[in-house]
Amino acid sequence: MGQDVDLARSVADDTLGRLAADRDLLGRSGTAQRVAEVLRDRIAEGALPPGTRLSEQALGAALGVSRNTLREAFRSLVDGRLVVHEMNRGVFVRMLDPDDVTDIYAVRRALEDTGLRAAATADPERLAALHTAVAGGEAAADAGDWPEVGTADLRFHRALVALAGSPRLDEYMTRLIAELRLAFLAMPSARALHEPFLRRNRRIVDLLAAGDTPGAALVLERYLDDACEMICTAMRMDGA
Amino acid sequence: MGQDVDLARSVADDTLGRLAADRDLLGRSGTAQRVAEVLRDRIAEGALPPGTRLSEQALGAALGVSRNTLREAFRSLVDGRLVVHEMNRGVFVRMLDPDDVTDIYAVRRALEDTGLRAAATADPERLAALHTAVAGGEAAADAGDWPEVGTADLRFHRALVALAGSPRLDEYMTRLIAELRLAFLAMPSARALHEPFLRRNRRIVDLLAAGDTPGAALVLERYLDDACEMICTAMRMDGA
DNA sequence: GCTAAGCTATTGTTGAACAATCCCACAAGA
DNA sequence: TCTTGTGGGATTGTTCAACAATAGCTTAGC
Numbered sequence: 001m002g003q004d005v006d007l008a009r010s011v012a013d014d015t016l017g018r019l020a021a022d023r024d025l026l027g028r029s030g031t032a033q034r035v036a037e038v039l040r041d042r043i044a045e046g047a048l049p050p051g052t053r054l055s056e057q058a059l060g061a062a063l064g065v066s067r068n069t070l071r072e073a074f075r076s077l078v079d080g081r082l083v084v085h086e087m088n089r090g091v092f093v094r095m096l097d098p099d100d101v102t103d104i105y106a107v108r109r110a111l112e113d114t115g116l117r118a119a120a121t122a123d124p125e126r127l128a129a130l131h132t133a134v135a136g137g138e139a140a141a142d143a144g145d146w147p148e149v150g151t152a153d154l155r156f157h158r159a160l161v162a163l164a165g166s167p168r169l170d171e172y173m174t175r176l177i178a179e180l181r182l183a184f185l186a187m188p189s190a191r192a193l194h195e196p197f198l199r200r201n202r203r204i205v206d207l208l209a210a211g212d213t214p215g216a217a218l219v220l221e222r223y224l225d226d227a228c229e230m231i232c233t234a235m236r237m238d239g240a
Numbered sequence: 241m242g243q244d245v246d247l248a249r250s251v252a253d254d255t256l257g258r259l260a261a262d263r264d265l266l267g268r269s270g271t272a273q274r275v276a277e278v279l280r281d282r283i284a285e286g287a288l289p290p291g292t293r294l295s296e297q298a299l300g301a302a303l304g305v306s307r308n309t310l311r312e313a314f315r316s317l318v319d320g321r322l323v324v325h326e327m328n329r330g331v332f333v334r335m336l337d338p339d340d341v342t343d344i345y346a347v348r349r350a351l352e353d354t355g356l357r358a359a360a361t362a363d364p365e366r367l368a369a370l371h372t373a374v375a376g377g378e379a380a381a382d383a384g385d386w387p388e389v390g391t392a393d394l395r396f397h398r399a400l401v402a403l404a405g406s407p408r409l410d411e412y413m414t415r416l417i418a419e420l421r422l423a424f425l426a427m428p429s430a431r432a433l434h435e436p437f438l439r440r441n442r443r444i445v446d447l448l449a450a451g452d453t454p455g456a457a458l459v460l461e462r463y464l465d466d467a468c469e470m471i472c473t474a475m476r477m478d479g480a
Numbered sequence: 481g482c483t484a485a486g487c488t489a490t491t492g493t494t495g496a497a498c499a500a501t502c503c504c505a506c507a508a509g510a
Numbered sequence: 511t512c513t514t515g516t517g518g519g520a521t522t523g524t525t526c527a528a529c530a531a532t533a534g535c536t537t538a539g540c
Contacts, residue, residue, distance in 0.1 A: 030327060031524070032315070056491070066525045068308045071492090075272070075315035087270060088491055088532045106406045114350040166346045172412060271493070296522070306494045311523090328501045328522055 032072035035065055039073060043082050043093055044181045050095040054083065081179050096183045098232040104180050105228035108157070109221070111173050115163040116217050119208050122163040129159040130208070134201045141198055146190035153194050154180075156201050160220075183231050186238055193230070197223055272312035275305055279313060283322050283333055284421045290335040294323065321419050336423045338472040344420050345468035348397070349461070351413050355403040356457050359448050362403040369399040370448070374441045381438055386430040393434050394420075396441050400460075426475050433470070437463055 039059075042048045054074070056067045063070070074091050077083040085091045096104075119127070137152035154177050161173040187193045200223045207216040279299075282288045294314070296307045303310070314331050317323040325331045336344075359367070377392035394417050401413040427433045440463045447456040 057489095067491090068311075068493095068526090069524060071308075072312055072315050075312050076319060079316060079319040089534095090491065103406050103408050106404065107408050107412075110350060110354040110404070110406075110409065113354075164346065164350070166343050166350075168343050168347050168416075169350065172347075176408075297520095307522090308495090308524095309493060329503095330522065 031065055032069050033076070035063055035070060035073035036076040038063070039077060040080070040082060040178060043077075044178060046185045048093050049185060050093045050182055052093040054091045054093065056090070080175055082182065094179075094182055096179075096186075096235070098235050101180075101183050101231050101235065102228060104176060104183070105224050107176055108173075108180075109224050111169060111176070112157060112160045112220055112224070113217060114169065115161040116208075116213060116220060118164045119213055119216075120211075123165065126159065126163050126165070127208070129162065130156065130205050133159050134205050137194075137198055137201060141195065146194060149194045149198065150184065150190055153197060153201065160204075183235070186235050187231065188234070196230075197227060271305055272309050273316070275303055275310060275313035276316040278303070279317060280320070280322060280418060283317075284418060286425045288333050289425060290333045290422055292333040294331045294333065296330070320415055322422065334419075334422055336419075336426075336475070338475050341420075341423050341471050341475065342468060344416060344423070345464050347416055348413075348420075349464050351401045351409060351416070352397060352460055352464070353457060354409065355401040356448075356453060356460060358404045359453055359456075360451075363405065366399065366403050366405070367448070369402065370396065370445050373399050374445050377434075377438055377441060381435065386434060389434045389438065390424065390430055393437060393441065400444075423471050423475070426478055427471065428474070436470075437467060 039048070039054075048054070056070055060067050060070045074083065074085065078085050078091070082094055083091045084094050133152055133156035137149050137156065140146075140148035140152055158170070158173050158177065162170055184190075184193060200219055203219050204216045204223075207213075207219065279288070279294075288294070296310055300307050300310045305313075314323065314325065318325050318331070322334055323331045324334050373392055373396035377389050377396065380386075380388035380392055398410070398413050398417065402410055424430075424433060440459055443459050444456045444463075447453075447459065
């Protein structure tokens with residue numbers, strides 16, 4: 001090839017940088033990590049309900065991986081609180097109790113408040129993501145797709161945290177939401193769970209757009225209180 | 241043993257409850273988890289400096305565990321960000337850059353602010369822990385034990401987060417501190433790192449005791465800004 | 481009905497094996 | 511001189527088979 005030009009000098013300065021950023025997106029993951037992701041998905045969608053025992057032999061055979069690899073995947077799930085490991089008994093899909101839910105919502109309050117307080121100085125692109133998520137939730141509600149309303153709701157609140165611009169806060173919120181989905185599974189109706197909160201999300205973005213951060217914080221506070229109580233009472237009824 | 245009395249009725253009501261809470265502290269852990277804890281300690285104290293490669297064979301032989309068990313332990317460390325896993329290359333003790341430190345301090349701000357805001361309604365026992373930690377730091381400074389000043393400082397700020405009364409927030413703060421220790425290792429002098437902040441911690445508890453939460457928040461804010469910048473500049477000098 | 485002993489299935493952990501990959505040194509070519 | 515193949519060696523990724531330890535069930539005995 002006669003075109004022996006220097007790549008590093010021939011392209012725009014940040015091209016190589018962007019390529020480097022894409023490096024970790026490319027394959028390069030390893031079986032254990034992929035197994036962990038599969039199990040995370042199955043747990044989130046309820047295919048592996050809370051309390052389910054994750055037999056090493058059965059799961060290993062089903063996924064076509066060895067027990068050792070599976071056990072590596074389990075470690076990640078344990079750290080994400082999606083699964084509990086009882087010594088010499090195995091791992092089980094986590095069962096949340098009302099105390100867990102209350103604590104999860106306490107953390108949500110801390111995280112989402114942080115995002116809210118950063119709204120004034122936040123990247124406009126991130127503020128736009130809020131609108132997109134709310135609009136998506138409303139569209140899904142119109143279509144009657146209540147599970148999608150649920151994920152749009154969570155996307156909105158994740159976008160709220162993202163206003164802070166902190167990768168670690170983002171990641172923690174993601175993990176928290178994965179855990180929270182365990183509680184959602186206990187709810188009988190996705191519609192009853194998510195419909196009442198559509199309007200509040202809309203109100204939060206509107207108040208934010210109007211520059212009324214304290215007002216938005218107030219609505220958010222009530223949102224979280226009510227959602228927490230709704231789930232907790234449902235769990236108590238289910239448990240009794 | 242003739243004393244066949246019913247244990248559950250012979251002791252104060254919450255004794256068994258407390259014992260149950262201690263259950264997970266003793267034994268019952270498994271080799272992989274213990275290995276992970278050992279490695280966490282060694283990394284925190286700098287025996288395994290950032291950038292060190294954690295060879296499976298060498299570490300396995302040194303600790304007397306198999307490669308499989310070691311790899312399980314590595315998963316936990318990866319999730320805790322103490323270590324990075326590069327596919328087909330192995331795991332290395334994490335090297336933080338200034339962006340990481342800045343983000344860690346952003347999260348600290350969110351978490352410790354949350355604790356601070358809960359101070360008014362917090363458990364008195366938890367408020368007492370604040371005083372204990374500050375006093376411990378001052379005593380260590382008088383004794384010239386600067387590493388101990390550092391751990392007392394972190395204990396104080398963990399106690400600050402604990403005011404919120406959230407187990408998940410506590411755990412996250414613990415993990416964050418473990419990560420932050422990686423940055424502390426880059427500092428040449430433990431004294432230079434911790435001494436300037438002793439007075440501020442004292443001031444925070446005093447303001448809190450006086451009921452001046454906003455004042456305490458302001459001091460905390462400056463504390464975190466200054467500490468972050470101090471570490472970041474040190475890292476930049478070290479890297480250049 | 482309750483306790484105790486024994487059986488069975490599962491987990492905890494190890495060691496060995498093999499393929500895949502990376503790193504390094506070295507040679508060949510522009 | 512700088513870049514580009516090319517082995518070779520070491521390390522990781524993953525599996526498999528084995529054995530000890532444990533939990534839970536079953537059965538026998540009272």
